[in-house]
Amino acid sequence: MRVISADKISKAVSDLCAKANFSLRKDVLECLKAAYKKEANKKAKKFLGAVIANAYVANKERIAICQDTGLPILFLEVGQDVLIKGDLKKAVNKGVDQGYKKYFLRNSIVHDPVDRKEPGFIPALIHIDLVKGSKIKITLLAKGFGCENKSRLKMFNPTVSFSQIKQFVVEAVKDSGADACPPYVVGVGIGGTADYSGYLAKKALLKPVACTKIRKLESDLLKEINRLNIGPMGLGGKFTCLGVNIETAPTHIAGLPVSVNISCHALRSAVIEL
Amino acid sequence: MEIKIPLDIKKVKQLKAGDEVLLSGVIYTARDQAHKRLSAVIDAGKKLPFDLNGQVIYYCGPTKTPKGKIIGSCGPTTSRRMDEFSEKLLAxxxxxxxxxxxxxxDVRNAIKKYSSVYFLAYAGCGxxxxxxxxKAELVSYKDLGPEAILRLEVKDFPLIVGIDSNGRSIYD
Known part of the structure; x- marks a missing residue:
């Protein structure tokens, strides 16, 4: 049995807060640079230049990439041979609280969703998965809410064609228009249950955004979305979307849940393994 | 094009959707909860925490201010959520x-009716x-945390005209 202390987990999570919010993911930055090179719309190109400059300023000066430092979502893969000394969930929240305070991020969390008083830094949303082994893998996703507000769920009939699913995803992006900071990264969850497909769509955002080599389903969707001509910041152009990631799961013979979770161009996540 | 605040109505009328401008002067941050409160103050016929006349509101809730900095990350938030309150403030x-x-x-019509302007800031570039x-200082509603109203002095703040005083939109 490997022992990992709660303090060690808190420290790791605190570090992730800085990493996710100050340093744009390499895969996302590469896609943005490629888009900048290829974008023909002059205003859109200038904007993409600003997005890339913003990533450099944030990283160099340790200022948050975006003022919406998100609702911190933590994905924990805990090895079943690990003994955690202390309270795991408390340790994670302590790490988020310390990190968000230490790095001057934003207190965007309201405890009571109805009375909405006194925004704070926690609680984070924590997903815990038990896996084989004796390690803990922690991923922090700082999910902005401008794009979270554009999420979609549809319970399709099992006889649906893939083109109908595609249409649903494209419509979700079309309705987001310029509001949620395009160029987007689109996460799609297919299968499972209503709630689980939402979780899959979110998890899809954690996979590398491969703007060159992707699966056919994903590349078909990407092409179709980029025909919408929403473009960076809604200014028109080739790049409404940087990449589409799909996660699938087994489901029931009677249904086909599909969820869409859109990310703004500032897709921020960071990973650590203990 | 360089624009100074307080805005001159003649200059506002010259602005066309799609124009790139550099804004200098004082702007006030206000987003969801601040709009809800400002709207309630107007409904109650009470005095607003700052005079809206000729002013510019920035839909922004910055991060905490890092040590040695004037302000933290401070990009724009989604405007649509403020739509239901905007006409009241324009009036x-x-x-x-x-x-x-x-x-x-409705907001578009109100912008035309009151000869005002809606600008886009670089989204996700806080x-x-x-x-x-x-310069940044607190004006009101401190309890709202990042949603408090701040007075910001900006210099050459880069913007694009989103909707001009004729109600034309860049997204048309």
Whole structure:
């Protein structure tokens, strides 16, 4: 049995807060640079230049990439041979609280969703998965809410064609228009249950955004979305979307849940393994 | 094009959707909860925490201010959520709004009716935009945390005209 202390987990999570919010993911930055090179719309190109400059300023000066430092979502893969000394969930929240305070991020969390008083830094949303082994893998996703507000769920009939699913995803992006900071990264969850497909769509955002080599389903969707001509910041152009990631799961013979979770161009996540 | 605040109505009328401008002067941050409160103050016929006449509101809730900085990351938030309150503020003399994304047909009509303007700021570029803020101070609603109203002095803040005083939108 490997022992990992709660303090060690808190420290790791605190570090992730800085990493996710100050340093744009390499895969996302590469896609943005490629888009900048290829974008023909002059205003859109200038904007993409600003997005890339913003990533450099944030990283160099340790200022948050975006003022919406998100609702911190933590994905924990805990090895079943690990003994955690202390309270795991408390340790994670302590790490988020310390990190968000230490790095001057934003207190965007309201405890009571109805009375909405006194925004704070926690609680984070924590997903815990038990896996084989004796390690803990922690991923922090700082999910902005401008794009979270554009999420979609549809319970399709099992006889649906893939083109109908595609249409649903494209419509979700079309309705987001310029509001949620395009160029987007689109996460799609297919299968499972209503709630689980939402979780899959979110998890899809954690996979590398491969703007060159992707699966056919994903590349078909990407092409179709980029025909919408929403473009960076809604200014028109080739790049409404940087990449589409799909996660699938087994489901029931009677249904086909599909969820869409859109990310703004500032897709921020960071990973650590203990 | 360089624009100074307080906005001059003649200059506002010259602005066309799609124009790139550099804004200098004082702007006020206000987003969801601040709009709800401002709207309630107007409904109650009470005094607003700042005079809206000729002013510009920025839909922004910055991060905490890092040590040695004037302000933290401070990009625009989605404007659409403020749509239901905007006409009321425009009627009180508000002349400009800064945010990101589209607006409702009602807001568009109100912009035309009151000869005002809606600007787009670079969305998701909060770190970069913090460089154009020269001073930041609290005006009101401190309890709202990041949604408090701040007075910002900006210099050459880069914007694009989203909806002009004729109600034309860049997204048309």
């Amino acid at each position: 009180k003399g508000l002349m400009g709004m800064i945010g990101k994304g589209g607006r409702s047909p 770190a970069l935009l913090s460089k154009y803020v020269k």
